[in-house]
Amino acid sequence: MIEDKLKCSEFVNLCRGQMTIELKGSDKERIRQSRKAFEGILKSDPHKSYYAINTGVGALLNRRIPKGRMEEFQENLIMSHTCGIGPPLEREVVKGIMLHMILNLKKGYSVIRLPTLELLVEMFNRNIIPVVPTKGSLGASGDLVPQAHIALALIGRDPQRILPTAGLEPAKLQIGEAIALLNGTSFMTSCLAFLVFQSDNLIRTADIAAAMTIEALGCSTQSFEPELQELRPHSGQITTAYYLNRLLVKTKAGEKPAHSLQDAYSLRCIPQVHGAFRDTLSYARSVVDIEIDSFGGNPWISTKEGKIEICEGSGNFHGQILAHAADSLSIALCSISGISERRIDRLVSRGANSLPLFLARNQALNTGLMITQYTAAALVSESKTLAHPASVDSIPVSAGQEDFVSMGAWAVSKAREICRNTEYVVAIEILCAAQALDFREPLPKESRMAKIHEIVRSRVAHFEKSRVLAEDIEELYGLVHNGRLLEQAGLL
Secondary structure (H helix, E strand, O other), X not given: OOOOOOOHHHHHHHHHOOOOOOOOHHHHHHHHHHHHHHHHHHHHOOOOOOOOOOEOOHHHOOOEOOHHHHHHHHHHHHHHHOOOEEEEOOHHHHHHHHHHHHHHHOOOOOOOOHHHHHHHHHHHHOOOOOOOEEEOOOOEOEOHHHHHHHHHHHOOOOOOOXXXXXXXXXXXXXXXXXXXXXXXXXXXXXXXXHHHHHHHHHHHHHHHHHHHHHHHHOOOOHHHOHHHHHOOOOHHHHHHHHHHHHHOOOOOOOOOOOOOOOOOHHHHOHHHHHHHHHHHHHHHHHHHHHHHOOOOOOOEEEOHHHOOEEEOOOOOOOOHHHHHHHHHHHHHHHHHHHXXXXXXXXXXXXXXXXXXXXXXXXXXXXXXXXHHHHHXXXXXXXXXXXXXXXXXXXXXXXXXXEOOOOOHHHHHHHHHHHHHHHHHXXXXXXXXXXXXXXXXXXXXXXXXXXXHHHHHHHHOOOOOOOOOHHHHHHHXXXXXXXXXXXXXXXXX
């Protein structure tokens, strides 16, 4: 059965796993009753116009559809909206779009028929995943373009013909069903859910990278004391300090490295910077948790005070809140990659605390890890450019009828790219910190840090002489991106 209130992590796990879903009996009855009521309303007043049901859409809302051409209109509406371009989305994200469409439609507020929705559920369960291009949605009248590509497969008009190939009969849509499939925030919701899930793994891994650097540079741990965090009790700051203290090898209270009276901000202010990210992530998680369980269709069936009517004034498909959440995460992710790159620089460029310059012997003959910082700097610069908020933009469409759009689809798409960049930067910090730790005294064998160092070294060898470092970075990126470092270190 599909739970009524899925959390972000549950949503992602459903899309990544092999679990199947099923409509509840109450869901089915609600959908049947809603459709029956809808058909009854149309029959009682056949001359009345209802937006996108017997009229055109957008600026064509005053044009009536001929009565005998309703089924043709359903297919026309879907085909005309399949304007997506660019590389295809990852299959798990498309599956998330499908899942959110199912959750949206099963509430019974749309005019979808049960057989149509059951076919979409069957596609989800059998991993029959349509090809959906990455670009084309404004995130305003819903994610019209991406959802149209899924609806196109549902009616058997997609180029791949995935339903007939799988032995399934495509849907024959009836009046009102096309607009029910097109409206909603399913692309933005799916992308944001995966982004939040990935960001949660990332920040905990960034704590690990930071702790490795602290140990390698012999920094003071005084600024991570719980008592200090309570004097400025932001939740994320307290949580970050807690994780750092779990990871770090304990030193005497107030102990400072011999080479400096106090550490640089990129080392001393980790709870404040990583903590700020955690607080932003918490907001984004609350947005996506609500959106997963929300209805975003238009028109919709209202049953207020027992009176059933077709309502056409919904704006629940508008993605502004999703755009703001994604833009906020983009900015916060830049802080994580930016501070990580500064720590990389301190590891490789300064010969800090008697570490060899660029963390290599035989300098000049070997460039060491010098160029890894170049790659990190390039990724940070790219992310800063991508972090310009999409939600501050709006381009009116449909002859001005849809005059303020969220650009939420672009907001979530570029936020995911920034997240990938940040994962690579953190992987580079782990690479450099592990190398630096090799030049320090051995870590206590029972410590978490020793275990983490051992995991990294099981994947990437100590740098002795020049080799292709791209392979090392990719190997550690996999540990970061897939959460394997957290899992193997017992920190999930």
